[in-house]
Amino acid sequence: MSSFLYSLGRRAFAARKTVLLIWLLVLAVAGGAAGLLGKGMDNSVTIPGTEAQQALDRLAVTFPQTSGASAQIIAVSPQGVAEPAVRAEVDRAVEELKGIRGASVISPYEKDLGGSTSADGRAGLIMIQLEGEVSTIDQPTKDRIARIASDLRERLPAGSQASHGGPLFAQNFPGLSIIEALGLVVAIVVLMITLGSFLAAGMPLVNALVGVGISMTLIFVATALGPITATTPLLSLMLGLAVGIDYALFILSRHQQELAGGSTPQEAAARANATAGSAVIFAGLTVVIALFGLGVAGIPFLTTMGVAAAVGVAIAVLVSVTLMPALLGFAGDRLRPRARRKRARTGGGDRFFAGWVRAATRFPLVTVLVVIGALGIATLPAAGLRLALPDAGALPQQDPARVTYDLVSEHFPKGFNGPLIVTGNIVTSTDPLGLMADLKTEIERLPGVADVPLATPNPTADTGIVQVIPEGSPDSEQTKQLVDEIRSLRGHFQQTYGIDIAVTGFTAVGIDVSAKLGQALVPFGVVVVGLSLILLTMVFRSIAVPIKATLGYLLSIGASMGIVTLVFQDGWLADALNVTRTGPVISFMPIVLMGVLFGLAMDYEVFLVTRMREEFVHTRDARAAIHTGFVSSAKVVTAAAVIMFAVFVAFVPEGDANLKPIALGLAVGVFVDAFVVRMTLVPAVLALLGDKAWWMPRRLDRALPSFDVEGENLREELALADWPRPGSDDAIACQGLRLTEPSTGEPVYRDVGFAVARGGVHVVRGADEPAISALLLTLSGRLKPDAGRLKVLGHVLPARASAVRSRVAYVDTGEGGAEAVRRALAEKPAVLVLDRTDRISDPAARREIRALLTGPRPTVVAGTTGLAEVHDVLPATGSPTLSELHGSTAAVPGVVSGSIR
Known part of the structure; x- marks a missing residue:
């Protein structure tokens, strides 16, 4: 690999104009294809095989009026919605809604059909059922519902309110704001400090933007093949920017070291590509494998998200090892560090990091105990982490769907924001109306049920539904318990009424998604941990180092999940981070966080510890190897971690509600893993172990393939030329x-x-x-x-x-x-x-x-x-x-x- 990358670096340097032109053409072609073939994002979430999804699929055939996308308009008036002037306007809005093709509308005054008015009579809900899933409802239909709600609001008496919302509007398409650009500003500053010039600092940004541009356009092209959630391109963007900048930084930093050693620009670029490029490929490979591992959960939208992000990382790696040598060719000899400035800059940095590693290893046992204790305490809140799919309550407060959600919660039981549907096959019943009435009576008695406004068979009397309004909000533990309680009565209903029930609806689907994701965490964790042990054993030819690295990764994961729980669930610093609503965290946050952070943690482990191993192989002095390896690599690792942290944390204040917990978790995870685990805990553990840290059974050493991350084989080839x-x-x-x-x-x-x-x-x-x-x-x-x-x-x-x-x-x-x-x-x-x-x-x-x-x-x-x-x-x-x-x-x-x- 290092020899191939050496040759590739020399050729890219020599053919720099051609390489740059090829990548720009690829970007242009991908952009054009995205414009022609892209079909837009889709925020619907389905998981084949779950009870709620299977029941919903059956309803689409037997009772389509209840299986499609739903929306609602709430009208609130101080005079009461029964006031003739108010009712006339509400009835007018209902008639306008019935004019929408495929829409079934229930007025708040139709009590026998499930219409609802609040207990104090001040609020009424217009329920809208549409044919087709959320993803199939076109924008003109959504706009027409919004316009009818707006017209109703204008016609109602002064002091009244009207707002539209419901599952159809529960998720908006995430976008970018100026806040995200602050991450790039921080990256530029860090790169200038690390690399010493604006020219050098700009190269990693160009490298990252080309890679991100290609990966993002390919995602939009892929929408022609199937649905892709709107969170997918943002996750790919976030990861692509971070790794694209970092991977280029590693190559550029090594290039400057080779220039400082007297190499010609072309030779320096080739050697940097061979050595740092090998580490980049290994680091990128770990991220890609971990992201593909998201498919372990067996959830289509999550698999798609993982594949898209993995492709983005793979493109970042490919761009880094081809475009960076070409950009170095354009820079020529201008990146060669000036001797005086280099000595001053390096000396100060060396002294700082030398002091850091001395402090970490002076009393290694104390360092180990303090770090493990602190991260253990930070992990404790994660034990109470609750997962759920986000609903309209997670939207910005000014969003109409969020306004509707809050008004419904204020005037109705909270479960009106996420009703449950109990469905069953009643084809054998001789009295379908009586059967549905009996089911309604039984369900009404269950604890946690606020109301059962509707219990009816379909027109062919072969399927019945019961609409259940929980007392708790859709993402509450109380609602989850109610779903479990109803499902536990399946045997009772089968024995008593001869029907097999199922619980479905938007809320039940979300509960099933969260449960399946929770069940996938353990097998996914086993895959990730096992993978890390094998890969690191191959790289470091050691038993202790991979085990230490994996345990450190688990500490980082625990601490990041604990902080996310404190902020998004318990409300710590929620206002400062613009978290508009606290509660359960989005279901796929833990598994995405585990996958992405695994790759990034291995990056820092590889870039830091390989230098220590290299020094130990040459000197056989374990303690000196820790100090020398740390000082020589800590500067680049610090810069990379700061850039990663800046890019991730920039997505927290104004980012998409789905992405906020992931972004904060990654930012915290990167900070903890780089500075606390890799740069503090790791040196202390290695100091405790001494020579034993690098021991490996001879048979295992021969059995495992070798991965030359630091390009030692290339150096041997050049030496034996x-x-x-x-x-x-x-x-x-x-x-x-x-x-x-x-x-x-x-x-x-x-x-x-x-x-x-x-x-x-x-x-x-x-x-x-x-x-x-x-x-x-x-x-x-x-x-x-x-x-x-x-x-x-x-x-x-x-x-x-x-x-x-x-x-x-x-x-x-x-x-x-x-x-x-x-x-x-x-x-x-x-x-x-x-x-x-x-x-x-x-x-x-x-x-x-x-x-x-x-x-x-x-x-x-x-x-x-x-x-x-x-x-x-x-x-x-x-x-x-x-x-x-x-x-x-x-x-x-x-x-x-x-x-x-």
Whole structure:
């Protein structure tokens, strides 16, 4: 990966105008497609398989008048709505509403049909039922209802009110305000302080805006394929801006470090792309996987949201590793830090972060206990977190639907804002009207029921509905308990009346959504935590570091959920953050927060701890590695976290009500994870563990794939570019190769060194057949040595093992014979490795192999326990060279040991 990114960085730097033009064309094409194909956002929420949704789907067929979108208009008059002048205007509004195509309207004066007036007679509700779901109701229909309500308000006597609302208007489409731009302003300031120039600070913003522009337009294009909630593009925007700026910052910061070390601008850009770009890809991969993991919940709208955000992050990564090198090409040498300013700026920063890490590690046990205690206390409120889908009560106070919601709550039982519908199949009943009356009587007696205004069969008398008004608000625990109580009576109604009931309606759907999301948290958490352990073990080659990182992530999640609970549910600082109504938090906040914060937490862990590991590998001094690694990376991590925090927190004051809790949770989570967990707790834990922090069982180390985040393999390739000699074109060159047995620690082979020219033939001979096989597997890129230098076909191993494996054929001739050699040669490998040639007992097979290798051939390396056995299978032309393995040690560590005659 690092080698590929190095090459990509050099090419993008050289072809900077072309790269920039390509991305601008992609942005233009995506924007044009969005304009042509986009169908707008959809805020309806459905979850297939839940009881409420299944019942609603059945009603759409059997009783469509009750299954579609609903709205309401409330009229309030000091004289009372029964006053003739008031009633005349309300009746006029009802007649106007009946003129809307597909609308069923119930006047507040039609008590037998479910019409409602308040107990004091001052308020009346006009109920409007439309055909089709909320997402299918067009804007002209909504506008006409709003206009009728406005006209009614103007016609009513002075001091009266009229307002429209209900589920049809419960959610508005979120937009952007000038407040969100403050996050970008903070980002610019932080970037200028970190990078030292306005030119450098502008590059990450350009990088992020290009990525966000493409991802946002693709979301609007995707609306042609299916419904997408209006929160989806805002979440993608929020994440895309944050990671786009941060990923570019990591690459740009490394570029400046390479320039300061004396590299040319193109070489610096290539190396920055290879090293920081590798970390960016790993960090982006963790975010993408976590966002795709939202599909674990099995909820379509949440899966769509996760996929869209994941695509946005993936685009941010792709833009960062291609567009950033191109932008660095335009800047040229102007980003090279001036020596005096660099020393002054770096010195002050180094002293600050050196003091920070000394304070965190001076008494590490105290630091660990204080941090865990503080975050544990912050987590406690999360135990009382309640989840619900937002209704009109979460809208801004001046919104007509919110005004209606508040007026209904003031003059009616709160449940009028979210009535329940109890439905059942009554096709077997001989007295459907009597049956519905009996159901109404039974339900009216239940605790928590304020009213049952309607109980009726449909015109074909095969389905009945009972409208139930709870005493509590739609998102209250009291209403949830009522839904559970009615559902618990299913057996009773089946036995007594022979019908199977179901509870549905907007409120019941919301309750089921919240319940299903709550049930998904544990499996999703297991997936995320398990994923973090595996990925971090691959990166850090350690057992303790991944466990510590995962536990730190859980602390961050707990603290962020605790703060969200305090603000949005308990009302702490609600006015300061413009939270217009406290109560349950939006249902999908915890699972989105867990997914996104997981990726961001792993970002900080990778960028901070990989430097510490690099220092430990070089010095073997665990404590010094903590200090050196921390000081060298803390500045960039701090800048990245501040930018993330600024972008997220900017969406809180004026943001969409659905997005506010997520934005605050992410802002708090980023702050806690970066500054409290990664930059305070992590150094203290590593100081406590010492060398044990980097221990890993040898067998596990070999079993797990390696992910070179810091580009160490590239540095090795660059260092060995002229090895074993400048201009060398050897097919194979090795020196000091060593491999040990994991279980015993005994050497399999050691101090192996030789070179094989391209097109040459080389024999490895020894008494220990497993040692020979191990060496040949190493040479073919299929086994990783413990130490030494090895280049095959110009590729450094084990860094470029995949490239070597694709060009080197390994054949166990003792098993496959001549046929296996023929198949291998058909693939035209550059190197052919023949193992166990002494096991070929058939003379004809030996002659056939010899014939296959005579004439044009690849480089050949053969393994044997005796020269006589291998002689018959080698080409008749050429002069093979020899290396001997005595026991587990190569007898001759030089380049060529001799030749077979």
